[in-house]
Amino acid sequence: MSEQYRIPSSPLPKAWPFEEAAKLAAHVGDRAVSVERPVLLETGYGPSGLPHIGTFGEVARTSWVRQAFGAITGKPTRLLAFSDDMDALRKVPDNVPNQDMLRQYIGRPLSRVPDPFGTHESFAAHNNARLQAFLDSFGFDYEFASSTAYYEGGRFDAALKRVLEVHDEIVAVIAPTLGAERRATYSPVLPIHPRTGQVMQVRMDAIDPVAGTVRWTDEDGETFETPVTGGHAKMQWKADWAMRWYALGVDYEMSGKDLIDSVRLSGKICRILGGRAPAGLTYELFLDENGQKISKSKGNGISVEEWLRYAPPESLGQYMFNAPQRAKRLFFDVIPKATDEYLANVTRALAAQKADDPALWANPAWFIHAGHIPDNAGSPITFGMLLNLASVANAETPDVLWKFIQRYDADATPTRDPMLARLVDHAIVYYADFVRPTKQYRAPEGKERAALSDLAEALRGMDAATATPDDFQNLVFEIGKRHGFEPLRSWFGCLYEVLLGQKEGPRFGIFIALYGAGETVALIEAALTRSMSQATQS
Structure with a gap:
């Protein structure tokens, strides 16, 4: 990391990547x-399928640990995105x-299975290319590594x-975790059948460490002597993981909660080999809308492509940054909150960056923007507010929202405010898919009708051209108190x-300022009229 990003190592900023960086430094x-x-x-990446949101999360989080480590130590680092493309194809993806x-x-x-898409030399090569394009699209700084290339090379x-x-020592570690038949x-060694090309899970008849070979018998009774070198064999995955840590000297690798036992076993094997298991973080898994674990096979989560349809990638970074050791719901309704949390952090980070305030280093935006936040990274209007504008205006095109935005801020343009422009486009899509289908208006009751009428009358009497969002907000508060709403949040x-x-x-004050006092009056009157009509019909 550049010298300009070096920061004091004590006290560490209060952010989990720095805690992980300290673990790595001690390691x-x-x-x-x-x-x-x-x-x-x-x-690590398993190229039996396309890269997914978990892939993004692991690379992003590891990148942030790398950034923090470089900032407090100044030591050079590498990030290796390793593809396990020597693994066998177990089933055909849907x-x-x-x-x-x-x-x-x-x-x-x-890596020895033809590409079903017909664009690359193998299925693994196709998915590896997709992985690299995927990571490149987010601007990650990494080196790609192929298991096949490392084995064969x-x-x-x-x-x-x-x-x-x-x-035999490795077998003694793994065997107690297996069923009787397996x-x-x-054996940790999986030879490649010289005729069928299959990855074989068979008993080893003989091991020759000096020659570097194993002897084994296939199901037809034919015996083979296979070198373990040069890509003629691979390791069973727990042993493979440990062997890679040992061979490459991996210092840090995080993994999901579902791999806790595997990390422990691979760490034992790494030590048997004479190496040292890397430091790492155990992160929690994502949950769907019903609190069930996300599963690629079930398709019960949300993909990166789906997230990016509704919000910018920075918001996905914010979601991944938050509390990695806590299980979190990963569904469409978390997107607006993550987006506005990112925007709030950017506002604070830009102020800290301008003031050389050390608080910057603990801000998620500092990590999401790799150490420097561009001046135009934020937005003067939140995503949630844009969704509310889209909702009341029934907006189907960005032009509708820009009409309100530019009345609120005459200088606002897509060029001056690129993040706002992106949010406007996303808000239109999110509103159409998720907000409009679920809207349910209720009729005002009792004192609510009187309070709404008072608010409309007060707004008619205000000079909207000079009123500020705070003026509108104070007015809303005043009317709520006047009509005896307790607690006041019931009025909102x-x-x-x-x-x-x-x-x-x-x-609500900002909403009135954006939507317009006159338009808000019309909104109130329409609601009161609608409720009167419903009461008459009933």
Whole structure:
């Protein structure tokens, strides 16, 4: 990281990436670190499917730890995005073409399965390209690594021979975790069948650490002697993970809560090999709208592409930054809150950046923008407010919202306010898909009618051209108190439910300033008329 981003290491800013960076610094200790041998952080990717929101989360979070570590130590680092493309194809994904063709290759390494899309030399190459394009689109600084290239290119040869030297010790670690049938044949070595190309899970008849070979027998009774080097074999995944940590000297890798036991076992194997397991964070899993664990096979979550349809990528970064060790719902209704939380953090971060305030370093926006927040990263209007404007105006095009925005701020333009322009476009789509179908207006009751009438009358008497959002807000407060709303939030609940058709809403003074005093009066009158009509009909 550039010297301009160096910050004091004590006291550490109060943000979880700095806590992780301190763990990493302790792990590295006094080890010599140089550009030639930097501190290595790693993320893993299984290319049996396309990159997903969990992939984004892991790379983003690891990048933030890397940023914090560089800021407090100044030591060089690498981030390796490692693709496990030597893994066997276990089943045919539902969302790819040429599925009958793929079924012929079940059991073979993904890098030796033809690309069903017909654009790359293998299925793994296709998904690896998608991964890199995906990560590049977010501007991540990383190096891509292919398991196949490392196995076939000899990068793992020495480590693989070391596996043979301690083969029985590794088996002793893993075997107790297996069922009786698998335990009887388990070996960390999975040879590639020389004729069928299958990744074989078979008992080893003999291990030769000196020659670097294993002898095994296939289901037809034919015996083979296979070198473990040069891509002729791969490791079972827990052993593979440990072997990679050992071979590459990985210093940091985070993983999900569902892999706690696997991390523990792989750490034991790494130590048996003579290495040291990396430092890392165990992050919680995402939950769907019903509180169930997100599953790619169930499709019960939200994809990156879906999120980016409704909000900018910075908002997804904010969502991923928040409390990684706490389980969180990942559904469409979290998007507006994450977006406005990002905008609030940007406002604070820009002020801290201008004032050289150390509070900047604990701000999520400092991480999301890789150490420097552009002046135009924020928006003068929140996403939630834009959604409310879209709702009352029934907006179907951005022009409708810009009419209100420019009356509120005559200088606002898409060029001057690029984030606002993006939010306007997203708000139109989010409103159409999620807000409009769920709106439910209720009729005002008792004193609510009188209070609404008073608010409309007061707004008619105000000089809207000179009134500020605070003037409007104070007026709303005053009328609520005058009519005896206790607690006062029940008055605001009335405004939201009667006028906007929703349970929650914006700071109402700002809403009036944006929507217009006259338009708000018309909104109140329409609600009162609608309720009178409903009462007459009943």
